[in-house]
Each structure stands twice: as C-alpha cells, then as structure tokens.
Amino acid sequence: MDHIDQLEAEAIYILRETAAQFKKPVLLFSGGKDSTVLIYLSIKAFYPAKSIFPVMHVDTGHNFIEALEFRDQLVERFGLKLIVRKVSDTIINKGLVEPQGKFPSRNALQSHTLLDAIQEFGFDACIGGGRRDEEKARAKERIFSIRENGGGWQPYSQRPELWDLYNGRINEGQNIRVFPISNWSELDVWNYIRREKIELPSLYFSHNRKCIRYNNRLIAVSNYMIAEDTDDIIDTHVRYRTVGDMTCTAAVASTAITIDEVINEIANSPISERGETRMDDNISDAGMEDRKLKGYF
Amino acid sequence: MDILRFITAGSVDDGKSTLIGRMLYDTNNIKDDILESISATADDVNLAYLTDGLRSERQQGITIDVAYKYFTTAKRKYIITDAPGHFQYTKNLVTGASSADVIIILIDAVNGITSQTKRHLLVASFLKMKHIVVAINKMDLMAYDESVFTAIKTKFLALSNNLQLAGVTFIPMSALSGDNVTFHSTEMNWYQGGSLLKYLEDCESTILAHSNPMRLPIQYVDDCYYLGKLVAGQIKAGDRVVAHPQGYELTIEKIISGYETVEEVHAGQNIQITFTGNLKLERGNVLSPLQNKPSMSNELVIDMCWLDVQNPLLLNANYILRINTATTTCKVTEILHKIDNESFGKYQDNKQVNVNEFATVKVTTTNNMVFDSYKTLAATGRGILMDSITSNTVAAFTIQ
Numbered sequence: 001m002d003h004i005d006q007l008e009a010e011a012i013y014i015l016r017e018t019a020a021q022f023k024k025p026v027l028l029f030s031g032g033k034d035s036t037v038l039i040y041l042s043i044k045a046f047y048p049a050k051s052i053f054p055v056m057h058v059d060t061g062h063n064f065i066e067a068l069e070f071r072d073q074l075v076e077r078f079g080l081k082l083i084v085r086k087v088s089d090t091i092i093n094k095g096l097v098e099p100q101g102k103f104p105s106r107n108a109l110q111s112h113t114l115l116d117a118i119q120e121f122g123f124d125a126c127i128g129g130g131r132r133d134e135e136k137a138r139a140k141e142r143i144f145s146i147r148e149n150g151g152g153w154q155p156y157s158q159r160p161e162l163w164d165l166y167n168g169r170i171n172e173g174q175n176i177r178v179f180p181i182s183n184w185s186e187l188d189v190w191n192y193i194r195r196e197k198i199e200l201p202s203l204y205f206s207h208n209r210k211c212i213r214y215n216n217r218l219i220a221v222s223n224y225m226i227a228e229d230t231d232d233i234i235d236t237h238v239r240y241r242t243v244g245d246m247t248c249t250a251a252v253a254s255t256a257i258t259i260d261e262v263i264n265e266i267a268n269s270p271i272s273e274r275g276e277t278r279m280d281d282n283i284s285d286a287g288m289e290d291r292k293l294k295g296y297f
Numbered sequence: 298m299d300i301l302r303f304i305t306a307g308s309v310d311d312g313k314s315t316l317i318g319r320m321l322y323d324t325n326n327i328k329d330d331i332l333e334s335i336s337a338t339a340d341d342v343n344l345a346y347l348t349d350g351l352r353s354e355r356q357q358g359i360t361i362d363v364a365y366k367y368f369t370t371a372k373r374k375y376i377i378t379d380a381p382g383h384f385q386y387t388k389n390l391v392t393g394a395s396s397a398d399v400i401i402i403l404i405d406a407v408n409g410i411t412s413q414t415k416r417h418l419l420v421a422s423f424l425k426m427k428h429i430v431v432a433i434n435k436m437d438l439m440a441y442d443e444s445v446f447t448a449i450k451t452k453f454l455a456l457s458n459n460l461q462l463a464g465v466t467f468i469p470m471s472a473l474s475g476d477n478v479t480f481h482s483t484e485m486n487w488y489q490g491g492s493l494l495k496y497l498e499d500c501e502s503t504i505l506a507h508s509n510p511m512r513l514p515i516q517y518v519d520d521c522y523y524l525g526k527l528v529a530g531q532i533k534a535g536d537r538v539v540a541h542p543q544g545y546e547l548t549i550e551k552i553i554s555g556y557e558t559v560e561e562v563h564a565g566q567n568i569q570i571t572f573t574g575n576l577k578l579e580r581g582n583v584l585s586p587l588q589n590k591p592s593m594s595n596e597l598v599i600d601m602c603w604l605d606v607q608n609p610l611l612l613n614a615n616y617i618l619r620i621n622t623a624t625t626t627c628k629v630t631e632i633l634h635k636i637d638n639e640s641f642g643k644y645q646d647n648k649q650v651n652v653n654e655f656a657t658v659k660v661t662t663t664n665n666m667v668f669d670s671y672k673t674l675a676a677t678g679r680g681i682l683m684d685s686i687t688s689n690t691v692a693a694f695t696i697q
C-alpha cells in the first residue's frame with residue numbers, strides 16, 4: 001500500500017467506526033475540496049450500499065455561486081440527503097450583529113448556526129474535513145474530538161486516543177467531531193482527487209475574475225463587500241486554493257487549468273495553504289484556537 | 298512512497314521542538330509564511346515555536362498535549378507526533394506513541410538520564426515498540442566528546458536490561474546546529490552510524506505480518522454486507538472460516554474492496570464480505586481460520602497504563618472493556634502487581650492504580666472476549682477501558 005492507500009484506508013475505517021458508534025451522524029459539507037473528498041470517501045466506505053450520512057451545509061449566504069451549484073449536483077448524483085441551515089436566519093432569530101468592515105465575514109457566526117442545527121436534529125457526530133497540517137490548533141485535534149454542551153472544545157483535557165480504538169461514547173449534551181482526513185496534507189488531497197477522478201467546483205482551476213488587490217491579496221469583487229472608488233480592481237487569471245466565504249477567502253494568481261498543473265503549482269508554492277488564502281487566521285496568533293473554543297468546526 | 302510515524306519524547310528543554318523544527322527546515326518542509334511567523338528577525342528563527350499549537354503552550358513554553366506535524370522526503374511521508382515529556386502527561390505520551398512506528402527518546406547530554414527518561418522508556422516497553430532511537434542532544438555543549446555519549450549509552454543499556462526492549466539505536470546530536478539530524482556530523486567523526494533522518498528513511502514501517510493467521514473483526518453490518526478491516530493474514534473467496542465467539546464455521550462467498558469484487562485481500566484493507574448460510578453476525582465478532590484460532594475467555598490478565606486524571610482504578614467497579622471492535626462490561630477483580638517507575642521492578646499494591654501508573658491486573662468480563670497475544674497479533678491483543686459513568690477512556694492495555 002502506498003501512502004495514499006494508507007490514508008484512504010485510515011479514513012474509511014474512521015467513517016465506518018462513525019457509522020457503527022453513533023445514532024445520528026452527519027457529514028458537514030462546505031463546497032470545498034476537503035469535504036468533497038469526504039463525500040467520495042463515504043461513498044466508497046459503504047459501497048455497494050449507499051452512504052448512510054446525511055450532508056449538512058451551513059450556508060453563510062456569502063457563497064460562491066459555483067460552490068452552490070456544485071453542491072446541488074453532487075448531492076443529486078449520489079442521492080444524498082442534503083440539509084441546509086442559513087446563517088442569515090440565525091442572525092435574525094438570535095439578533096446577532098452582522099460583521100462590519102470592508103469584507104464582512106460571517107465565518108465566525110457559522111458556529112451559532114452549526115450548534116443550533118446540532119440541537120435541532122440531535123446530531124451526535126459531525127464529520128468534518130479538518131486537517132491537522134492546516135493550522136496549529138488543528139494540529140492538536142484528536143480524530144474523535146468531544147464537544148461539550150456549549151459546543152466548545154477543551155484542548156487541555158482531551159480524551160486519550162489509543163491505536164485505532166476511537167471512543168465515541170458520550171453523555172447527554174455532548175457530541176463528537178470526527179476528522180477522517182486529519183493526517184492528509186493539501187498535496188495528499190490533490191493526489192487523491194487525481195487518482196479517484198473526483199470532480200471539484202470550477203473555482204479550483206484557473207479562470208478570469210475581477211478582484212480587488214488588498215493587502216497583497218486578491219479578493220473577488222462581490223455584492224457582499226463594500227465597494228469604494230479607491231479599490232484597486234484588476235481582471236486576472238486566478239484560482240482558489242481553499243473555498244470558503246467570498247469575503248474571507250483570497251484567490252491566488254494562477255494559470256493552472258488541469259489537476260496536474262494544480263499539483264505542480266502547490267508542490268512548488270513557497271506559501272502555505274491558509275497563509276495564502278485565509279483572511280481570518282491572521283487576526284491573532286490564536287485565531288483558530290479561539291474560534292474552536294466557541295464551537296467552530 | 299509509504300508512511301512512517303514517529304514520536305518524539307523528551308523532558309522540557311531537552312530540545313524536542315528544536316529537533317522537529319530542524320528536521321522540517323532541513324528537508325525544506327517549512328513554507329515561507331510559516332517561517333516568517335516564527336522568526337523575530339531574518340536570522341533569528343525560533344524553530345521550537347513551530348510545534349507549540351495552543352496559546353498556553355506558547356506562553357509557558359511547554360508542550361501539554363500531543364500535536365501532529367508532517368513532512369515528506371522523496372521516499373516517505375512522515376507523521377511526527379510531538380508529545381509532552383513531563384510525568385503528569387504520561388497519558389498523552391501513551392496516546393501519541395500508540396500509533397507510532399518509532400519512538401525517539403531525547404536526552405540532554407548535559408543532564409544525562411533523568412526520571413522522565415525512565416518514564417519514556419517504560420512507555421516504549423509497555424507498547425513493545427519495535428524501533429527505539431535514543432538521541433543524545435546538545436553534544437555541542439559537551440565539546441562533542443565521545444566519552445559523554447558512551448557513558449550515557451552504557452547507563453541506558455544497563456537500565457533497560459529489565460525491560461526486554463527491541464532494537465535500540467543511539468545517535469549523538471546537536472539539534473540546534475543540525476549535527477546528525479539530517480546530515481552526518483563532521484564534529485563527531487568518532488560516530489560511525491548515520492544521521493537520524495537516514496535511520497528513519499531506512500526504517501521498516503510496521504509491516505502487517507501477512508504470514509500471521511487471519512483475523513477479521515466485524516466492524517459494521519449493513520443490509521447485505523459485513524464490513525471490517527482485515528487486521529492480519531489474508532482471506533480468499535471460498536475460504537472456510539470460524540466466527541468467534543459463536544464458534545460457527547462459515548464459507549466466505551464474496552469479497553469487495555473499494556469498488557471491486559476481488560478474489561483475495563491482505564492485511565490492512567477495509568473490506569465488505571458475504572458468506573453462505575443464514576447466520577447473523579454482529580459488530581465485535583471475529584473471523585479466523587479453522588486452525589490458529591484466537592483465545593476466548595471471560596477472565597483476562599492485562600498489562601495496563603491508567604490514564605484517568607480524575608479517578609484512580611477502582612476494584613470491582615463497572616468499566617467498559619474494548620478489544621478491537623468488541624465491547625463488554627467488566628470488573629477489575631485483582632491488582633496482581635504494579636511497576637516501579639524508577640527501578641522498573643514489580644511490587645504489590647492491591648489498593649489502587651493512579652493516573653500514569655503501570656500495573657498488571659485481572660479482569661472479569663460479562664461476555665466472553667476473543668483475543669490474541671499482543672506480541673504476535675497486536676490488533677486483537679490490545680484494548681482500552683472506558684468509565685461507565687463519564688465514558689472517558691481510562692486505561693490502555695495489552696494482553697500477554
């Protein structure tokens with residue numbers, strides 16, 4: 001078995017453990033490459049039976065249209081059950097404050113919507129595409145990671161996790177986040193996408209887009225941001241390395257239109273995935289840790 | 298390209314973070330933006346800062362829980378488990394080491410072997426780790442003197458005599474300057490062995506012994522198929538096998554691996570199978586060949602490490618015991634002996650086992666459990682205990 005086979009085997013094993021140990025598991029889908037890979041893995045894990053996991057999208061309302069179209073096609077193609085819960089509804093119901101600024105990101109508000117949905121459906125396990133190499137707080141996550149009542153992560157008292165004996169036993173009010181592709185790198189994900197012929201939103205490949213040059217980053221022009229006359233707008237070849245909110249994900253200049261070209265580009269990129277594309281981790285040294293403490297993915 | 302998993306263990310300030318940073322740096326596995334975030338100035342890179350992921354860890358300058366880091370060479374993908382060294386976090390070290398192929402035990406050449414080194418040894422011995430590297434670090438502070446290295450090595454070997462460790466390799470090193478980390482040091486020509494990276498590149502990753510008798514624990518059952526990971530041996534369509542604990546004989550009808558129907562599969566693969574007949578199996582059952590069956594009993598003797606910070610092991614209280622995919626309720630009926638953390642000798646204490654202590658105990662399970670010896674068939678020879686009230690994982694164990 002080569003390293004991709006080993007990573008796939010580990011992920012499939014974890015998905016089957018999740019199916020066996022929980023009553024109401026759900027797969028969290030963002031429209032990005034990592035959660036798309038998760039969906040393909042969950043199809044393979046249970047073939048020829050269907051995947052038993054419904055798919056939930058926490059919709060910030062700031063999505064790329066390409067990601068939404070892709071989501072609907074994917075769900076249709078595999079006959080998956082799709083649940084959508086909208087951050088805009090949570091903002092109204094809970095009287096939350098819309099984020100401010102030039103690029104108002106609802107990224108942090110997603111946690112409220114997610115926690116509400118977990119309660120509404122009684123989900124006991126949420127499967128996510130988080131990877132340990134993405135970010136330093138993620139590097140500390142267990143494969144089965146407990147969330148307490150308020151959804152918070154308790155990084156200093158995590159359960160021991162021995163061998164592949166994932167402990168999914170929980171008490172009232174707790175739920176578990178499951179991370180089957182914890183040990184995959186960005187390149188592993190892309191090599192798997194190539195090997196399994198996985199389709200992705202067109203955003204991941206080079207296309208023409210109007211972007212604003214802002215703090216050395218390229219941010220797509222959209223209705224969700226505040227336009228100003230002084231904006232430095234260019235129309236250029238870009239692709240996305242990660243796909244999140246239109247307001248918190250930066251594009252990268254790229255002419256890569258095939259998977260091989262993308263893999264080549266990433267392998268030679270001097271900059272990390274989040275470093276190049278995320279605008280929300282830079283806010284503080286512990287940006288991700290703080291969001292996770294409050295129930296973030 | 299395959300995967301090798303290794304764990305680094307060392308006391309605070311032995312240079313663990315520096316070593317990991319050095320390895321990532323020398324193999325070109327640190328992206329520019331990350332490098333910038335750990336550098337105060339262009340030529341003042343704090344390699345140690347790479348690994349500490351949580352705010353308090355950075356503030357206190359210590360590792361509290363396991364973090365995972367990754368790097369690749371042309372030959373391998375490496376998964377580094379960075380584990381804390383302090384006694385108090387032995388449970389986290391056990392967590393990290395359980396999935397590692399190699400353990401690197403760091404010793405500061407200035408301080409020599411400490412009580413914490415002994416604890417790291419005990420963990421390696423408890424888990425019967427096959428590859429142990431003792432990295433004697435900060436040799437630069439001892440003028441790269443061979444006699445310092447030899448003295449520590451001799452003491453270490455004498456100490457580990459009681460523990461029946463598998464192959465131990467000693468490497469003199471300076472993590473700070475990189476000597477013997479990824480390249481052979483020119484400062485220590487008296488050392489004939491290779492660098493740490495060379496050792497890792499050449500190390501055999503856990504080979505799932507194909508020659509072992511077949512074991513297929515049933516993991517999940519859907520309407521038509523039994524799903525599970527083949528943990529040892531191989532299995533073919535048409536094979537006659539036994540389902541445990543029932544003792545039924547069955548014939549394997551069809552095997553699916555991924556999207557393909559296949560004739561034969563080997564250890565390590567996740568499969569879906571059917572067999573002839575109307576019998577029903579469930580999660581936790583184990584398939585084996587007609588010969589070389591696993592053992593079965595409701596009385597087990599297990600070697601354990603207690604992991605629960607809140608409560609010590611209570612005799613005759615209810616726990617949940619898990620071996621591979623099988624679970625049952627159980628009671629620990631007797632503490633046969635405990636292991637002394639300093640001398641590694643056995644001693645009697647039949648009252649309780651506290652967090653981070655090692656002991657051999659007798660367990661009575663409600664259901665018959667199917668198991669093997671950890672030494673020969675690891676996957677079916679190890680397990681965990683869970684607390685029946687808090688649901689926490691409270692012990693890791695292996696079966697002799």
Ligand SMILES: Nc1nc2c(ncn2[C@@H]2O[C@H](COP(=O)(O)OP(=O)(O)O)[C@@H](O)[C@H]2O)c(=O)[nH]1
Nearest residue numbers: 308309310311312313314315345435471472473
């Ligand atoms: N002289 C010398 N100092 C070292 C060496 N390795 C680490 N150090 C220093 O020892 C201190 C502790 O190192 P660190 O990697 O943070 O230790 P950790 O607590 O084990 O992660 C730091 O000041 C390092 O620069 C070495 O090989 N030689």
